[in-house]
Amino acid sequence: MVRTFILKSSEGRTAPDFSIKSLAGSGGRMDLVARCVIAAFATPRGIRKDAVLSIVLEGPPNPPITVTIDGRELNRMFISEVEAAGALRDALSGRPPKGVRVERKGFERLIREMPRESLYYLHENGEEIGRVKIGKDPIFVLGDQKGIDERGERVLDEAGARRVSLGPISYLASHCIVIINNELDQIIVGE
Ligand SMILES: C[S@@+](CC[C@H](N)C(=O)[O-])C[C@H]1O[C@@H](n2cnc3c(N)ncnc32)[C@H](O)[C@@H]1O
Structure with a gap:
């Protein structure tokens, strides 16, 4: 089972001109993006190979850009925000590390390319995840500090994404x- 995460980063910078020392400011919340990279792939025993993370960057100066990181192809682990953001900056500079791909693609197109039956939209008010039978190769869509805007939600509804919740508290x-990785790891071990 490969789990895919899609992060809609409404302010993530679309040029390699952000400062690694000011990821939250000049990078348009690249600190949040970098933490998602670490959460998706870093484990104490090495790179998580069964995860893919697509980050839709919608910030200035040249949106949208989708950066996809495929754990099956990665050969180095990003354990700090500096390393993860550095890899994103290299990718945006035309020097993507192995396992990282950059495309001129926006949220709507990306979502429409995904198989309907695999799409789950992570939302506080969705169905409790424990009650949902997660299919093979699931795709989880999540928002940034602003959540997902109305237009993005419409795209997800039209694509048939099922809303699932990790509980009433916003994380x-x-x-x-991390929570999804843990949930799915338990399902796999229990199979
Ligand atoms: C920091 S939260 C966004 C908070 C934002 N203020 C809002 O109102 O949407 C970032 C994303 O994490 C996901 N998320 C956070 N808590 C969740 C929960 N309890 N269940 C499901 N998804 C959650 C959602 O996809 C959300 O867009």
């Missing part, structure tokens, strides 16, 4: 990824 996007 950080990176923490949601």
